[in-house]
Amino acid sequence: MKHVDIVNGSTKVYGLIGHPIKHTLSPIIHNTLAKMLKYNMIYVPFDVPSGGLREALTGAYQLNIQGMNVTVPYKQEVIPFLSKIEGYANQIGAVNTLKRGKDGYIGYNTDAEGLLQSLIQNEIRISGKNIMIIGAGGAARAAAMVTASQNPKQIYIVNRTKEKAEELSKAVSSHYDVPVQYGSLHSMDKDFIVDLCIQTTSVGLLPGNDQSPITDEAFFSRVQAAVDLIYNPSETLFLKMAKKSGCKTVNGFGMLFFQAIRAFEIWNEITVPPMYIDQLFEALKNEFNL
Numbered sequence: 001m002k003h004v005d006i007v008n009g010s011t012k013v014y015g016l017i018g019h020p021i022k023h024t025l026s027p028i029i030h031n032t033l034a035k036m037l038k039y040n041m042i043y044v045p046f047d048v049p050s051g052g053l054r055e056a057l058t059g060a061y062q063l064n065i066q067g068m069n070v071t072v073p074y075k076q077e078v079i080p081f082l083s084k085i086e087g088y089a090n091q092i093g094a095v096n097t098l099k100r101g102k103d104g105y106i107g108y109n110t111d112a113e114g115l116l117q118s119l120i121q122n123e124i125r126i127s128g129k130n131i132m133i134i135g136a137g138g139a140a141r142a143a144a145m146v147t148a149s150q151n152p153k154q155i156y157i158v159n160r161t162k163e164k165a166e167e168l169s170k171a172v173s174s175h176y177d178v179p180v181q182y183g184s185l186h187s188m189d190k191d192f193i194v195d196l197c198i199q200t201t202s203v204g205l206l207p208g209n210d211q212s213p214i215t216d217e218a219f220f221s222r223v224q225a226a227v228d229l230i231y232n233p234s235e236t237l238f239l240k241m242a243k244k245s246g247c248k249t250v251n252g253f254g255m256l257f258f259q260a261i262r263a264f265e266i267w268n269e270i271t272v273p274p275m276y277i278d279q280l281f282e283a284l285k286n287e288f289n290l
């Protein structure tokens with residue numbers, strides 16, 4: 001066995017902090033990628049209990065942990081403990097990737113780039129298109145900012161809590177010169193063709209897989225492409241309905257996968273060769289039926 005196949009004194013340690021994190025696929029993605037590229041690194045899950053974030057970060061820094069991903073519920077809470085935040089993280093107000101810097105961890109948001117890469121992989125265009133976003137939470141912020149950055153024709157936001165949709169539409173408008181509206185499905189213009197509908201709520205996530213934020217099947221007749229950020233189940237009721245109506249459908253695995261690739265690239269200051277990306281994507285998709 002070569003030295004890179006085992007943990008030794010030079011192994012760089014990375015990890016994931018969140019709570020709960022038992023079902024994460026991130027260690028599999030990062031450790032497989034490290035093995036493919038022959039990097040002497042290891043990526044481990046750290047389940048951080050409520051109230052323990054500050055101590056966890058201080059400890060991680062002292063333990064020379066090189067980088068971490070951050071997941072629910074700490075993507076926003078982590079920001080005050082960072083030395084600075086970069087790129088999309090500033091617009092989104094949430095961080096999912098930390099890289100060790102001289103004076104602390106630097107925060108990035110690779111969810112936005114992960115979603116964009118997944119759309120590119122599926123040949124879904126944003127420029128000049130009508131985009132609808134269902135939800136106004138953290139994932140919706142990433143979806144809204146990244147689509148706004150690609151010159152769409154307009155963005156329409158629908159959320160259970162209308163005030164949050166309003167807040168998100170104002171946030172997008174403060175960063176991008178793109179028409180953004182919010183409202184309900186019923187208040188949407190009847191002739192509005194939705195080129196791309198991005199479902200960002202947690203409705204439909206296992207074990208609630210018999211639920212969909214949209215119950216009116218007729219809605220899908222005006223949708224071209226439907227993306228659900230959920231990947232567990234791999235086909236939500238939302239996607240099933242969209243597919244039945246003839247829409248192109250994409251689940252959230254691609255976003256998860258490409259946010260991980262981007263984090264790996266930030267940590268190692270490299271571009272992962274496309275050959276490895278394709279190979280790993282297909283292997284994981286098949287292994288986990290995604």
Ligand code: NAP
Pocket residue numbers: 072111114134135136137138139140159160161164200201202203205213229230231252253255256257259
């Ligand atoms: P969040 O910040 O808590 O936002 C949750 C969103 O879901 C809000 O818009 C909320 O509406 C809505 N919602 C929750 N329960 C609802 C219900 N019963 N009916 C209608 N709307 C409801 O969560 P998040 O971080 O954005 O995550 C949302 C989803 O995205 C999760 O399923 C997560 O797994 C997924 N995600 C996937 C990836 C990926 O890589 N594929 C990355 C990030 C997130 P209100 O504002 O009205 O509460």
